[in-house]
Amino acid sequence: MNSEPDEVEPIDENATDQIADDAQAPRRPAGSERTDPKLSPRSPGYGRRLWRLFLAFVRVGSFGFGGGPSMIPLVRIEAVKTNRWLSDEEFMEIYAVASSLPGPISTNMAGYFGWRVAGLAGSLAALFGLTLPSGIAIVLLGGLYQATKDSSLVQDALAGVRPVVIALLLGVAIAFAPKALASLRGATGRALRVTLVVAAFLVAAFTPVHPALLIVAGAAVGLGLRRAW
Amino acid sequence: MSQVSTLLDLFVSFARVTLFGFGGGPSMIPLVRSEVIEVRGWLTPETFLDAFAFGNALPGPIVTKLAMYVGHHVAGWPGAVAALLGATLPTLALMLLVLRIVIRAKNNQALQSAITGIRPIVVALLLLVAWDFAPNALGGVGQFGTNWPRWVIAAVSLYLTVRHDVHPVLLIIAGAGVGIVFGLAA
Numbered sequence: 001m002n003s004e005p006d007e008v009e010p011i012d013e014n015a016t017d018q019i020a021d022d023a024q025a026p027r028r029p030a031g032s033e034r035t036d037p038k039l040s041p042r043s044p045g046y047g048r049r050l051w052r053l054f055l056a057f058v059r060v061g062s063f064g065f066g067g068g069p070s071m072i073p074l075v076r077i078e079a080v081k082t083n084r085w086l087s088d089e090e091f092m093e094i095y096a097v098a099s100s101l102p103g104p105i106s107t108n109m110a111g112y113f114g115w116r117v118a119g120l121a122g123s124l125a126a127l128f129g130l131t132l133p134s135g136i137a138i139v140l141l142g143g144l145y146q147a148t149k150d151s152s153l154v155q156d157a158l159a160g161v162r163p164v165v166i167a168l169l170l171g172v173a174i175a176f177a178p179k180a181l182a183s184l185r186g187a188t189g190r191a192l193r194v195t196l197v198v199a200a201f202l203v204a205a206f207t208p209v210h211p212a213l214l215i216v217a218g219a220a221v222g223l224g225l226r227r228a229w
Numbered sequence: 230m231s232q233v234s235t236l237l238d239l240f241v242s243f244a245r246v247t248l249f250g251f252g253g254g255p256s257m258i259p260l261v262r263s264e265v266i267e268v269r270g271w272l273t274p275e276t277f278l279d280a281f282a283f284g285n286a287l288p289g290p291i292v293t294k295l296a297m298y299v300g301h302h303v304a305g306w307p308g309a310v311a312a313l314l315g316a317t318l319p320t321l322a323l324m325l326l327v328l329r330i331v332i333r334a335k336n337n338q339a340l341q342s343a344i345t346g347i348r349p350i351v352v353a354l355l356l357l358v359a360w361d362f363a364p365n366a367l368g369g370v371g372q373f374g375t376n377w378p379r380w381v382i383a384a385v386s387l388y389l390t391v392r393h394d395v396h397p398v399l400l401i402i403a404g405a406g407v408g409i410v411f412g413l414a415a
Contacts, residue, residue: 061289063398066366068254068290069358073390073397092351093344097328099354103247103320104254104292111321112328123325127317134289135297139309142283142298153409154286160408162366163379164400167386169359173352174391180348193349200353205360212251214350222346223339 039118049118050125056083057110057129064106065161071106071130073168075113076175085117088179100212107131196221235304236311242269243296243315248323254292261295271303292316382407 039046056078064071072095079086086094094112098105107130114126181193200214242264250257258281265271272280284294293316300312334340367383368376382404389395408414 059398063288063401064290065288065401066362067285069362070288071290072355072358077397089348092348093331094328095354096347096351097331098324099253101320101324101327102249102251103324104250104257104290104316106254106290107293107317108321108324111317112324115325123321127321131290131293131297131313131317134284134287134294135309135313137287138280138284138294138298139301139306141287142280152412152414155414156408156412157405158286158408159379159413160382160404160406160411161401162362162404163383164386164397164404166359166362166366167383168390168397168400169355169362170387171390173355173359176348176352176355180352196346196349197353197356200350201356201360204353204357210251211354211357214354215347218346218348218350219343220346222343225346226339226342 038116039122041119041121046118050121052083053114053118053122054125054129057114057126058133060106060110061130061133065158066165068104068106069169070165073165073172075106075109076172079113085113088176092176092180096215100215192225232304232307236307238269239296239300239303239308239312240315243292243300243312244319247292247316247320250292254290257292258295261292261299265295265299271299276302378407378411378413 039049057075060071060074060078064074076088076091080088080091094109095105098108098112101108107127110126110130111123114122114124116122118125177197180197181190196218200218203209204211204214243261246257246260246264250260262277266274266277280295280298281291284291284298287294293313296312296316297309300308300310302308304311331340367379373380386400386404389400390397
């Protein structure tokens with residue numbers, strides 16, 4: 001059944017930066033060297049892709065317990081691993097933009113991924129896949145609230161799921177770290193980026209600085225240290 | 230006519246909440262609360278709290294769940310859809326616009342350098358999300374004596390996801406099962 005073109009090449013962690021370093025590199029859309037191109041409504045397989053987008057985000061919206069953060073690992077699995085619509089590098093960039101802008105992060109990312117791989121209809125398929133299952137559930141089951149409030153079963157299950165969410169988030173950070181720190185020249189550059197990770201985490205965790213400011217600061221450091229890298 | 234203006238109100242209210250809510254869905258709950266209870270008077274504080282608590286037990290984004298609940302409460306299913314669209318479309322449009330600009334400029338050397346500096350920040354932000362979530366998931370360090378099973382679940386899940394690439398959904402189902410079997414919330 002799985003007849004989606006699957007021409008993804010092995011991920012070359014330095015590919016993006018090599019392109020950046022090579023001034024003669026031809027212009028091409030981001031990530032196109034290793035992820036599926038965007039399909040237009042006239043492309044063969046477009047309907048199938050919309051359906052897969054919808055289902056992928058139904059899965060995210062049905063298993064992401066604990067609010068926004070719990071969905072990040074699930075979105076990554078669907079978009080990068082299961083369907084290979086995007087690379088980890090692209091995921092990181094989109095996450096950075098979503099964290100800097102207003103709005104729910106998971107729905108913004110879903111809507112953008114849908115757009116990125118299948119245009120406007122794809123955007124809506126992903127958005128509704130993510131939001132409708134739980135939205136319909138809260139409306140239909142809202143009357144059961146009193147029953148579940150006293151149900152230790154629900155509370156026990158959630159208590160077991162939350163530590164898993166922590167592990168999944170750390171797992172994504174661990175998977176991203178080598179890619180975020182990849183294109184360094186020499187030990188100095190590597191030390192700089194590790195410092196950036198640690199410093200940003202400490203500032204964000206222990207001061208009221210907004211994440212968007214950290215992203216701006218990271219960009220400034222990147223620009224400022226351009227020659228060093 | 231009044232039905233249409235109610236739907237419009239729902240759309241505008243949730244658009245306002247999400248357009249002014251930075252930092253992801255959960256950080257917008259206070260905005261939703263004041264909009265729904267104080268500005269519009271759609272729900273009583275008690276109903277809102279009940280809906281919020283119940284919504285937290287369900288999967289998926291919290292703001293859109295609340296939007297659909299409030300919308301349905303006020304104007305039935307059309308209301309639920311109007312609130313959902315208000316909560317998602319305006320900020321998504323902004324996101325698409327910004328990313329279009331970023332992607333157009335993708336081969337720009339300066340932008341590439343900036344992205345190189347941003348990537349480590351993304352790793353830090355993910356660690357931060359885990360950090361913020363930890364008290365809720367693991368309890369305080371002082372409660373390790375009673376909460377150690379949660380730490381074990383986290384450690385085992387981390388090993389399975391990093392070393393063996395076990396699918397997150399499987400881990401989530403297993404976590405729920407372990408929670409129920411061992412009565413973790415007690």
